[in-house]
Amino acid sequence: MNIQLQHIKPLYMSETEVQVSDIFLKEEVLFEKGQQYLVVAHSGHGKTSILNIIYGSNTAYQGAVNYVTTPPLKSPFEVRKSHLSYVFQDFKLFTDLSLFENIWLKNVLTHHKTKAEIEELIDKVQLLHKKDALVKNLSLGQRQRVAIVRALCQPFDFILLDEPFSHLDTENIHLVANLITDELKANNAGLIHTSLDGDTFFNYDKVLSL
Numbered sequence: 035m036n037i038q039l040q041h042i043k044p045l046y047m048s049e050t051e052v053q054v055s056d057i058f059l060k061e062e063v064l065f066e067k068g069q070q071y072l073v074v075a076h077s078g079h080g081k082t083s084i085l086n087i088i089y090g091s092n093t094a095y096q097g098a099v100n101y102v103t104t105p106p107l108k109s110p111f112e113v114r115k116s117h118l119s120y121v122f123q124d125f126k127l128f129t130d131l132s133l134f135e136n137i138w139l140k141n142v143l144t145h146h147k148t149k150a151e152i153e154e155l156i157d158k159v160q161l162l163h164k165k166d167a168l169v170k171n172l173s174l175g176q177r178q179r180v181a182i183v184r185a186l187c188q189p190f191d192f193i194l195l196d197e198p199f200s201h202l203d204t205e206n207i208h209l210v211a212n213l214i215t216d217e218l219k220a221n222n223a224g225l226i227h228t229s230l231d232g233d234t235f236f237n238y239d240k241v242l243s244l
């Protein structure tokens with residue numbers, strides 16, 4: 035699946051907030067499967083908005099989002115179940131469930147990973163000793179790593195990463211970035227990563243400004 039955007043502008047952002055950029059109000063933007071994209075913008079310039087628009091959870095926009103694939107996808111549910119994965123800026127974890135339960139929940143729908151494979155990923159981000167801890171008792175950096183592992187435990191053509199390393203130290207960033215890169219290769223998938231600044235954690239094919 036590729037993703038095509040046409041003339042996108044969030045309805046709640048004014049003409050002065052949104053000017054023609056590499057993405058906003060552009061006639062056509064094509065995100066191609068297997069390619070890695072970095073989207074850079076200052077705070078409040080629409081990074082979360084554009085990812086939510088692509089994901090389908092924000093419908094307050096003008097323009098069009100097209101999921102380009104044959105045969106066409108039947109529903110937004112199908113897109114999110116098997117084609118788009120998302121590391122939300124605010125994680126969107128169930129805080130009263132355990133670390134493992136948070137990851138297992140979506141896997142029940144997709145059967146993408148075995149229990150042993152999930153535990154291996156949890157171990158790789160150095161959280162196996164916290165597997166049964168409630169998410170509400172984890173640190174922010176630990177929660178961020180759970181959100182990243184959860185996003186890797188479903189099939190996807192693209193993974194959307196919204197400032198995914200904001201609570202991690204450099205060693206942990208390299209660790210999870212390598213993990214994400216491995217899963218991208220395994221899925222032949224693409225990456226759309228938003229960041230306040232440029233960075234070098236992935237081998238980006240294209241850097242876009244908002």
Ligand SMILES: Nc1ncnc2c1ncn2[C@@H]1O[C@H](COP(=O)(O)OP(=O)(O)OP(=O)(O)O)[C@@H](O)[C@H]1O
Pocket residue numbers: 046047075076077078079080081082083084123230
């Ligand atoms: N649902 C909404 N309704 C109204 N205004 C919104 C909505 N979502 C975002 N905004 C506004 O749109 C602008 C862009 O917000 P957005 O969260 O997309 O920016 P961002 O680049 O991700 O910011 P940050 O880097 O601080 O996370 C902000 O001015 C925000 O207040």
